[in-house]
Amino acid sequence: xxxxxxxxxxxxxxxxxxxxxxxxxxxxxxxxxxxxxxxxxxxxxxxxxxxxxxxxxxxxxxxxxxxxxxxxxxxxxxxxxxxxxxxxxxxxxxxxxxxxxxxxxxxxxxxxxxxxxxxxxxxxxxxxx
Numbered sequence: 001x002x003x004x005x006x007x008x009x010x011x012x013x014x015x016x017x018x019x020x021x022x023x024x025x026x027x028x029x030x031x032x033x034x035x036x037x038x039x040x041x042x043x044x045x046x047x048x049x050x051x052x053x054x055x056x057x058x059x060x061x062x063x064x065x066x067x068x069x070x071x072x073x074x075x076x077x078x079x080x081x082x083x084x085x086x087x088x089x090x091x092x093x094x095x096x097x098x099x100x101x102x103x104x105x106x107x108x109x110x111x112x113x114x115x116x117x118x119x120x121x122x123x124x125x126x127x128x129x
Contacts, residue, residue, distance in 0.1 A: 023076055025078060027078055028087055033102075045079060045101075046076055047081055058115055061117045062076075101124060102127065108126040
């Protein structure tokens with residue numbers, strides 16, 4: 001059966017327009033954080049280390065949660081635990097696998113070492129209310 005591509009175009013466009021894109025993840029940058037805060041956007045700062053087993057457990061959980069429509073407005077700023085020591089000090093972070101949640105300029109939640117999907121979701125929701 002030979003179907004013309006033009007006949008599939010409306011269906012393809014409908015599917016693509018209904019797809020929710022996951023929250024954007026970027027390397028931490030102070031200017032980006034300040035712009036997101038000024039816009040009163042929800043921000044997750046993810047302090048991550050490549051060698052950290054807890055961070056590796058958190059990664060797929062966080063990816064799954066951030067793909068949900070309720071978290072679509074989030075931007076994730078990732079801090080490299082090993083190479084961004086000045087940023088860690090400024091944020092008051094002593095350990096990798098730390099999440100810091102902001103709504104605007106206000107820190108609304110912080111957790112370290114959490115690998116429970118429900119409690120991570122609850123932490124993210126604190127910036128949405």
